[in-house]
Amino acid sequence: MFSICENNNAEEIYRLELEIFGNSAYTLKQIEDILTMPDMYKIISVKNEENVIVGYVIVFNNSDSLEIMKIGVNPNYRKGGFGTILINEMKKSRMQIFLEVRESNVVAREFYKKNGFKETGVRKNYYRDTKESAIIMVY
CATH class of the missing domain: 3.40.630.30 (Gcn5-related N-acetyltransferase (GNAT))
Structure with missing residues (x-):
């Protein structure tokens, strides 16, 4: 419940x-x-x-x-x-829903895909702490 x-x-x-x-x-x-x-x-x-x-x-x-x-x-x-x-x-x-997720966060990316999101782009060096790229996902 x-x-x-x-x-x-x-x-x-x-x-x-x-x-x-x-x-x-x-x-x-x-x-x-x-x-x-x-x-x-x-x-x-x-x-x-x-x-x-x-x-x-x-x-x-x-x-x-x-x-x-x-x-x-x-x-x-x-x-x-x-x-x-x-x-x-x-x-x-x-409404359209979008987000950014760390490129290395495979578990989260798969979770979003399972829930209907599609990977649509990349933001290079998006995360300040690691300079890691972000994957843009849209539902």
């Missing part, structure tokens, strides 16, 4: 963000700021049966399309379908 939520607790999202992304996590202030701009950004989360957030997606809406800024699932809940639940929730908008 799970539930979808758009009214999120910034601190709960931040704790999960730190656990998943470590040094590349958004700060608590960035997450709080995102939550103050509901016309531009949304944080959609999925909660387990204990009402604990186990996954979330941070979405930028530029009114023509949606961009996945971050998507993460608690490591203990991976392979449980929660990432697909979040993607399916976004698909309900019937």
Whole structure:
């Protein structure tokens, strides 16, 4: 059993963000700021049966399309379908969805392909920390 939520607790999202992304996590202030701009950004989360957030997606809406800024699932809940639940929730908008993913992140690229995304381009040296290229994917 799970539930979808758009009214999120910034601190709960931040704790999960730190656990998943470590040094590349958004700060608590960035997450709080995102939550103050509901016309531009949304944080959609999925909660387990204990009402604990186990996954979330941070979405930028530029009114023509949606961009996945971050998507993460608690490591203990991976392979449980929660990432697909979040993607399916976004698909309900019937808007084009795009994202960038590290070229080396084969697991994520395969996950997105399984959910209907196509690789459409490359952004060279996109990631500041490693100078790694990003693969652009579109649904």
